């Protein structure tokens with residue numbers, strides 16, 4: 001179902017102004033379909049999922065229909081609970097903000113009659129109430145419905161579930177014959193069918209399909225992930241599936257920046273999009289993304305609105321979206337044009353309930369998945385690597401190196417050993433053996449080790465990933481334990497163990513920078529590399545040895561970049577401290 005601008009729906013300037021003030025950019029599908037029909041005066045049965053904007057779909061035409069000259073109740077909106085009545089009244093109030101002389105009043109049990117009498121006497125034209133209290137006030141003669149033009153039953157299914165059927169029928173029988181009747185409901189069970197047949201005349205049935213059905217080619221999976229383990233879970237999923245092109249959605253700008261920094265420092269090619277960027281900056285990012293100049297776009301919903309990208313392999317919901325509609329928007333960007341795509345959603349803690357209700361209302365076809373263990377990541381990595389070797393052999397995409405091979409064979413090495421040694425070199429110094437190589441760089445993300453052919457792998461030393469933190473720095477006696485449900489963490493910590501040589505001053509081509517944060521601030525090498533790479537957007541390889549002390553850290557960086565690094569880090573917050581970096585020689 002398409003969406004249109006509110007300006008295309010035949011509304012008055014006052015409503016358009018209010019809608020704009022409320023920040024609505026365009027009408028939702030149910031609004032697009034229903035508003036013009038209601039304005040024609042026809043009865044309507046509107047069916048769409050929760051969060052699809054049904055309130056404005058009936059409140060806008062209701063307001064438009066009010067004759068402000070007449071101080072009598074013209075619109076009656078029935079809701080199942082007082083909370084909903086209040087909510088609908090609030091939204092109606094906002095929508096009627098610029099309509100002079102339109103008044104609305106919520107009516108529900110538990111509130112003093114006095115107040116409600118007064119509001120009614122003052123001439124409210126729109127009454128929003130629960131069936132019980134509405135009947136009550138009708139019987140007391142306080143609520144007169146002889147001028148009524150429009151009756152709305154909001155959440156009809158719930159009202160029937162709550163046993164309001166008799167009250168509703170009673171009310172419908174007491175209102176003028178010539179009135180328009182609207183039913184809104186997420187579902188239309190038998191009992192509602194009956195009400196519709198009995199009380200409405202030739203209604204327009206407008207049903208907005210649950211969106212998941214529009215995107216059947218998207219494989220949807222959710223993962224329960226502890227908040228602190230999200231980044232690790234994300235990188236494992238990317239590595240296992242060998243994704244190269246996708247969008248990662250976060251709920252806030254800060255999250256976007258943070259994740260961008262982290263992924264960048266782990267060797268993924270990322271860029272970001274959020275509301276703080278200028279239009280020119282956004283255009284530049286999108287242009288690069290279209291050209292596949294980087295792999296993952298990290299974005300907020302607002303920024304990613306209306307993006308036109310077609311061939312995404314995956315959409316990650318790093319944070320759960322607010323409602324089913326946002327969810328569907330997000331995942332609609334993958335699996336387009338007949339391709340199959342994937343939508344992976346992270347859920348932590350309480351969000352599980354939110355997801356469940358989204359699944360129920362929007363009938364999402366989503367299954368639960370398991371974050372791959374490190375062994376699985378390893379295996380997938382091996383498979384990718386194997387495939388690469390095989391296809392290179394197949395296509396004969398290599399120059400012969402017979403001479404060197406002959407030399408090695410001459411020295412008595414077996415061909416299988418020679419190949420193993422080469423693979424070992426290609427895959428980088430990882431695995432348990434790495435711990436014995438003092439000069440080995442800390443292992444990077446699985447991806448870094450996995451794909452020697454990709455450009456990112458050309459970068460040298462990478463920070464220790466989060467899961468390696470507890471053992472990352474010598475002398476960091478007790479780093480904070482990383483509690484997490486992601487499997488295999490402990491095992492990795494051992495695998496990733498490595499030792500740095502004792503510091504003897506900066507190597508050639510490197511300069512040492514002093515940072516005023518240290519163990520006291522729970523700083524890890526990964527934090528340092530992440531910060532530098534993230535803030536300067538230089539490759540992480542500009543960072544060399546890192547030496548963390550109690551209150552300060554000495555970090556070697558490429559001499560050619562040291563000025564930029566010091567400049568960019570100055571004044572930046574890190575673990576609650578304002579950084580004041582300096583060349584180490586200046587402070588010694």
Ligand code: ADP
Pocket residue numbers: 023024025026027028031048049050051052053054055056
């Ligand atoms: P429903 O009744 O279908 O469950 P609501 O009417 O409660 O949905 O709307 C859900 C949310 O969406 C509300 O916060 C509402 O203000 C917002 N909303 C409604 N219409 C629009 C729109 N056209 N654009 C943006 N937000 C909207």
Ligand code: MG
Pocket residue numbers: 054055154155
């Ligand atoms: Mg509603």
